[in-house]
Amino acid sequence: MKVVVVGAGMVGNRFVDELGRLAPQVEIDLLGDESYEPYNRVMLTELIAGRVDLAGLTLPTPDHGRVRVRAGVRALEIDRERRTVVTADGDFAYDVLVLATGAQARVIPVPGLRDGLPRGAHVVRRLDDARDITAATLNASDAVVIGAGPLGVEAACALRHRGIAVTLVAASDLLNRDLDPEVASVAADQAASLGIEVVTDAQVASVGVHAGRVDAVHLADGRTFPAGIVVLACGSAPDTTLAAEAGLDTNVGIVVGHDLRTPADLAVCAIGDCAETPAGVSGLVAPGWAQARALARSIAHASELELPTVAGSAMRLKAVGMSVVTMGARTSTARPDDRVVTLSDRRERRHVELVVRGDTLVGVTCVGAPDLAAHLSTQFDRPGMLPADPMHLLMGTSGIGATESASPTAMPAATTVCRCNGVTKGDLVHAWDGGATTVEALADATLATTGCGGCTQLVCGIVDWLQTTDPPPVPTTSQPDGSGRETTVPTR
Amino acid sequence: MTETHCPYCALQCAQTLRGEPLAAEPRAFPTNVGGMCQKGWTSAEVLGVADRITAPLRRVGGGFEAVSWDEALDDIASRVTAISGESGPDAIAVFGGGGLTNEKAYQLGKFARLALRTRNIDYNGRFCMSSAAAAANRSLGVDRGLPFPLTDLNDADVVVLLGSNLADTMPPAVQHLGPVRERGGLIVVDPRRSATARLTDGGAGEHVQLVPGTDLVLLLGLLHIVLAEGLADVDYLAARVDGVEDVRRSVAEWWPERVAATTGVPETQLRRIARTLAHASPHGGGRGAFLLTGRGSEQHADGTDTVTAVINLALALGLVGAERGGYGAITGQGNGQGGREHGQKADQLPGYRMIADPAAREHVAAVWGVDPDVIPGPGVPAVELLMSLAQPDGPRALFVHGSNLLVSSPDAQVVRRRVEALDLVVVCDFVPSETAMLADYVLPVTQWAEEEGTMTGLEGRVLRRRKAVDPPAGVWSELEVFAELARRLDAPGTWSTKPREVYDELRRASAGGRADYAGISYERLDAGEALYWPCPDESHPGTPRLFADAFPTANGRARMVPVREVGPDDGLRAEAPVWLVTGRVLQHYQSGAQTRRVARLNDSMPRAYVEIHPVLAARIGVEGVDDIRITSKRGSMVAQARVSPDIRPDTVFVPFHFADEGMVNAVTNAATDPISGMPEFKVCAVQIAKEDA
């Protein structure tokens, strides 16, 4: 069987890897129009921030014999009659065609951006975009990021990390798709604390261009922000061109059924950002990977495909200096009988929100609480066994902290002092009463300190405490009397 | 007065035996630095346990009768002959142990191949070291638990313990962590705040309390950061390591936020640890870093890959073979190291030679004085072997040496049924262990203070075990058992009953192999030399540190191997919403067959318990000392609750030393690692409920 995959992005590449593992007899061509080997798109803003280098983005090449990765090869046309994909490098025949063309960044149609992007204006979708922005930071001192979604915030933080003066302008609140307005303002405080100027309620009127280069962003209310770099983070749209031209049904994305195949032609499938399943379009990598795996399995095993559901897809900001993680429901989207537990700590720019439905954690919002976010991510949508009181979820793995007293006085008699030999404080007191009134004598009598020696300090403390509370009749010396067990015979 | 080593764990604390009755005291020695734990202090009590077996026992009806050795061995030999005559020699299976001396382990492997002619031999080390072994062999070309002396830890800036609770399992070893704790560099990765994790308190380091079964993801994430942030030792990688590019790509998908969501370890902590490691590494100008794994990270269906990920990280940081730093696995059983080198493993011959390798077969056959064709081919690993018992075409008879497999195997109920269905079960033991109770014959054998031999400690240093007392009348050494059975079975070769002679034969058999003992003689050991294998001849000083110049691979370079996350075989779901992890407690060793018989140990830890977080306990209505029932797809067990905030609220912990209703291995998963055959002891999904009294 021959499988051709168009689009060597994160999902196309993963699909080929999965299929190659499951069905070594299948021949696969992976066509990608970008000139790079498949790379991790999700980390592009990290590249701009300088927290990862180019080599660190490259994804594993599927290496299963019959996989051919063709970088820099653009699919120009699908000939469904002949089951062939046409490219400038020749035709590729297929039995199954998988479209994974991803999405394209949206460019707002304002003056200055209408006839192609001027120099200094960039979207953030492809590796070339990220490299161009990184290069531009060398000569620019200020930047305007348009758009306050995760991509805009990440890009703003990345540029700020590079020492650029950044203004973030948007028509809405920060991360308004993921955060309720009050929480958004906590996140905005975080951004402001990094030195990012956040301008919401902003209508971009035009982008100023001088001599073919951007120099400012003008708002409808008359405000103007100078900009050596303009980053457009205004959303993306599924790339449906190829499918539409081939006469396949497209809406927002390429329309596919529960089986991820196009209804008009069952030899054609679509997965990832470009696909519109009965559940809609996704725009995130986790659902795309789940689709890739499901499709690979169904092709390899010639079995029915069950459309994977990815539970309440998560948003985890990857921005230097900011931490925002959300998944599932939040206050405004919770149901009336959900329990919503909120921790608000404005001064620390921290906000945590949990939504518990029955016995399941169905919503998490963590702003400025990375440690808790990590823990709650592992509890999200876990079936059953939530704490009886959801408040305990806010305490991370430690729950109710119980710290034992290490002071010899306050320590209960049953406390184990020497773990190695199972000696309790009570045992030591007992031995003391029996006349063992030095550390060495206690060691002889109880074996405390003779294992790892970790309790020596504690035993000394107990000796000091007993000295004062229950002094022995005869004065003691701290020197062993020589009759004690010799444990330091030199090695032969 | 006799200078020997503790009978139990791989730290092999040096001890002196003296007095009447015999008692054990610690001796100064580099590994235990004059310390010993409760198990060592009380070890001599096992010599005099009330239910010591002193005559061969034969099953009659529901009980046993004492018979003479001749009677027992004659009957065993004739039944073996009959079974292998009917069903072929592979119908006889052998199950060994990581507590046997090198001499006994070697002779057991030879006995299986030459006297029983079976390929079906494996051992309980499969439940212990096999993942670490497989990974080290694949990446570094050799498997020696610690490829450096334990004392090297004293110099390091950072020591990372992954899934090792050595403060409980080998407390004296904690002394070597003292300096690194003073420098704040101890990092303990464990879902529980174990005794070892607590060693990081007070600025001594940090505890990484990850979700059970996510060790591999954590490691992929750390390597991602090391490579992404340019923290790797590029010169070292260029000079000594292959496969870097593939591994770099394989971790590109594991960015910190994603890792945090899977492991529960915050991104900030991930980055901090990666940087701490890099600064501690030689190229970062540090005093070195050590990455050490224990069963917690190895006993998974992806255990080999998890260890591989640790090795990848250690290689990226330039640690392996560096003067300071490295990767190591902390061996568990007393002779877990030596026991896996000399022929107890299904696919191996002495000296860590592969049984399928014609040159290896030829060498060993020459030492044994047989034709290479006499030696059977590779058998199957432990779990597969146990599950095949008494199946159609599976083995019909089983010899058990140094293993209480009825308690220590995963999915132990099934194993019990398999053993019960056999035609012949012969168990060599000194006490009536749970496994012995199922035998047709129990043969009473010597224990540590009653025998001579060698053990190879966790560092690959060969140690002398010495005899302090005569065994009780009627007790034989296993070497005598092998010799007498071999004679009755007309086996070729010679069958010495003297440990020293058997050991000298082992030296010849191992010569030129990966674990080369040729130069390590009793004389040199008795003269006090510190000898680490490989040691090819008597003038060779041994090899305390491996990899200084090259790796024992085909091209002399280490190999980074890309690995993929798979996740636990038995995942959480509505019917099984809680993770179960298992482990050891200080007071007991392995299946507890010995330590449960020592009053001082057993009194302080007489039965199993379920460690449970107060929040989870409250959730199921458990208070204080209530009993909890744990149920999985495979079986169930009951034990008392021990409510503690030291465990994650989504996880329970049960020690595995106990039998009967407290036997947690009735619940654990027998899914195995595809490479090493290691069962997934360490994590499975369970349902928990309060058990009404």
Ligand SMILES: Cc1cc2nc3c(=O)[nH]c(=O)nc-3n(C[C@H](O)[C@H](O)[C@H](O)COP(=O)(O)OP(=O)(O)OC[C@H]3O[C@@H](n4cnc5c(N)ncnc54)[C@H](O)[C@@H]3O)c2cc1C
């Ligand atoms: C900066 C950034 C950060 C992100 N962060 C996150 C995040 O944190 N979490 C998350 O879940 N998601 C994130 N996303 C979204 C995520 O990257 C996408 O969901 C994911 O890449 C979708 O994968 P895909 O393979 O469907 O599409 P893409 O990765 O876009 O790949 C499609 C590929 O197909 C190629 N192509 C298109 N047409 C053709 C043709 N005719 N011939 C050949 N090749 C063609 C394109 O050039 C592209 O290389 C982020 C996106 C960006 C840009």
Ligand code: SF4
């Ligand atoms: S059990 Fe291990 S740590 Fe304890 S004394 Fe024996 S060898 Fe030492």
